[in-house]
Every structure is written in structure tokens, then in C-alpha cells.
Amino acid sequence: MSAPTLEELTPPGTDFDTDPHPLYDRLREQGPVHRILTPDAREAWLVVGHEEARAVLTDPRMSHDIRNSPGWDGDGGYSIGVNMLQTDPPDHTRLRRLVAKEFTAQRIEALRPRIQHIADRLLDDMLPLGRADLVEAFALPLPLTVICELLGVPDADRAAFRAWSNEMILPTTPETAMAAMRAMTGYLADLIETKRRHPREDLLSALTRTADNGDRLSPAELSGMAFVLLVAGHETTVNLISSGVHSLLRHPGQLAALRADASLMAGAVEEILRHDCPVERAAYRYTTEPVEIGGTTVPAGEAVIVVLAAAAHDPRRFAEPGRFDIHREARGHLAFGHGIHHCLGASLARMEASIALETLLRRCPDLAFDCDPDDLTWRPSLMLRGVHALPVRYTATGRR
Secondary structure, three states: OOOOEHHHHOOOOOOOOOOOHHHHHHHHHHOOEEEEEOOOOOEEEEEOOHHHHHHHHHOOOEEOOHHHOOOHHHHOOOOOOOOHHHOOOOHHHHHHHHHHHHHOHHHHHOOHHHHHHHHHHHHHHHHHHOEEEHHHHHHOHHHHHHHHHHHOOOHHHHHHHHHHHHHHHOOOOHHHHHHHHHHHHHHHHHHHHHHHHOOOOOHHHHHHHOEEOOEEOOHHHHHHHHHHHHHHHHHHHHHHHHHHHHHHHHOHHHHHHHHHOHHHHHHHHHHHHHHOOOEOOOOOEEEOOOEEEOOEEEOOOOEEEEOHHHHOOOOOOOOOOOOOOOOOOOOOOOOOOOHHHOOOOHHHHHHHHHHHHHHHHHHOOOOEEOOOHHHOOEOOOOOEOOEOOOEEEOOOOOOO
């Protein structure tokens, strides 16, 4: 008997894309682990409890290597190169070590002035209009510009890169997704070769030279690393910024408190990450032997999906999890994953979100929805959660 789809499990009168939590809450009440049929027609085990999610994310019997997936010979995975998201130790340990030196706290902090400049420049263009789609005008170009500059992607290529990335994450058809993957693979190979021949002061040039005791990234590993850093380096932060503004506008008391006390910003970003987790689920894990999760034994060779958003709304971990409260102690959420695959760019994402929100609220003191917020449409993805567009209006009276 086939497992049920998420659509079949969704409570009547609710829409999963708009708000997945009624379904996750219902499932969690029944137990922390459930077998489902995913939108891409594969059966998998869905983990919706916080404690169980943490356990899965650190269990060495849970492989990231797609070669351990059911039906490996035919699924392909839409992966580019050899990357950290689809490898296990010791390969993952080696790859992460080679790139981690470029993401130290000191190097990330050095980016602050440039990120602030980009945020102000974008608002200089946006504010005279009086109204805008905040996603298109601000939340998207800010992290996209930052990561492209960091890696050394030329300005002229960024629109094409964005189109390929969007098609791979929200494919129109399997054929268009595959075409986008091939286009990006070829582009990255050419870009890496250019950096190798004509290195500059950017991360991709540095990665072509990176060595540790004589160990270097291979061409396939360079492509995989560039792909993960470019896509993960902006897609998630777009959702973090736009969902943060959305939640603050829907909770005017919280917005007023944040405007009145800038020291609340770090906590506000953590609560946004918890309440509106921009990455809804972690990358697939595959059991290499039978594993007990929350009282359920998952056989070997099965796909497991950890729903980070559901774990963040587990009342066993966070009291009144559906309540948005920037004063709460939200640390301990799993928005950036957990264990050895914890997001390498977490510090950069937090910095970008803090700068974006502080700058926007300061320069737009009367920021408001320019639509009925109930009419907003959400990206139909089990991987990422965010609005397609966020129409806002404002009077540009704040200082730069």
C-alpha cells in the first residue's frame, strides 16, 4: 500500500503552501515519524519532532551520500559536482576543512561595511518609488550581490545565474530543471577555469589555490563547492529577510518593540529563523542500517526527511510555538541544521538579515503592507519557505 501524500494528510480548510504547520502539528500529535509519498513521487520518512530531528541530524548511520538512496541508479539528484551536502565523512570532513578557513568569524565580520553599503544602495533606488515588491527590490538582490561578489561572479552573469538557481529549486518541468543544471554546470566550469588562469581577490580564486598539506579541491569538487555556496548563499537569506519583514508587519507590537530597542535585533533574527524557518527541511538522509527514530524502526536503505520547520514548532521544546515573540529565547532551533552539516554560512546569513532589517526599519519608519497579507502566495516547495512577492509601501523619511 502506497504511503499518503502531504496533500492527502493536510487538514481540511488549510493550504499546505500557505501554512504547513496545521499539518505538522497534526502529525506531531500522532507521533514524531511518519511515512509519506513526497511531491517528487518517492516514499520517505518524515521527522517532525525536535528531539528526534536533532538525533537524526547527528546519527552517523544517516548518510548524506546520494549513492545510498533508494533507486540511486535512476534518480540523478540534480546535483552539480561533488559537494558537502551529498557526502559523508571522511570526504565531507576534508571538503569542509578546505573551505572553512574562508568563513572564519573575522573574515565574515570584515564583510559588514560592504553589506551595509549594498543595503543602502538598494534602498536609495527603492525608496523614491514609495512602494515596491520587497523581495525583488531588496530581499533578493542583497544576498545575491553579497555572495556573487564574495565568489567573484561577474555582474553581467548574475541574472542568468539567478534564473538557473530558481529553476532548479522550483522546476517548471523535470526537463527545464535538467537544462538549468547543465547550463549552470557548464558556466561554473568556465568560471573556475577563468579564476585559475586569472585569479583575483575573491573566494572562488582562493579556492582554486586552497591546499592543506598538499590536498587541493579537484575540478568536480570546485564545481560542487561553488554551486552549494552560490545557491545556499542567497536562496535561504532571501526567505529569511522577506519572512522576517512579513512577520514583523503582521505583529505590530513586536515591530514597535524592535524599533524602540535595537538591542533586540539579534534575538529577533533568531525568532524569525525559528518561527519562519527559511529552509523547511534538511537535505535527504539515507539509512545505512535499520535505525530507530522516536520509537519507529526505519529499515536500511530508506530516505529520511528532517522537517526543520516542524521541529521549531514542537511545543515540547518551545512554549506556545505558534506565537511570534522576539523576546523569547529562540536559540536551540535547527534552522541552520545541526551536527557536522551545520550551515557553514550561518554567521553570514545572520549578519545580512540583521543589517537588512535594521536598515529597512530605520529608513522606512512607516513601512506597511501594500496588499492584503492573506493574499500573499508562498513558494510551493518542501525545501525552502518564502513568499513569491511582498508588496510594501512607505514614506522615505528615515536617515541613511
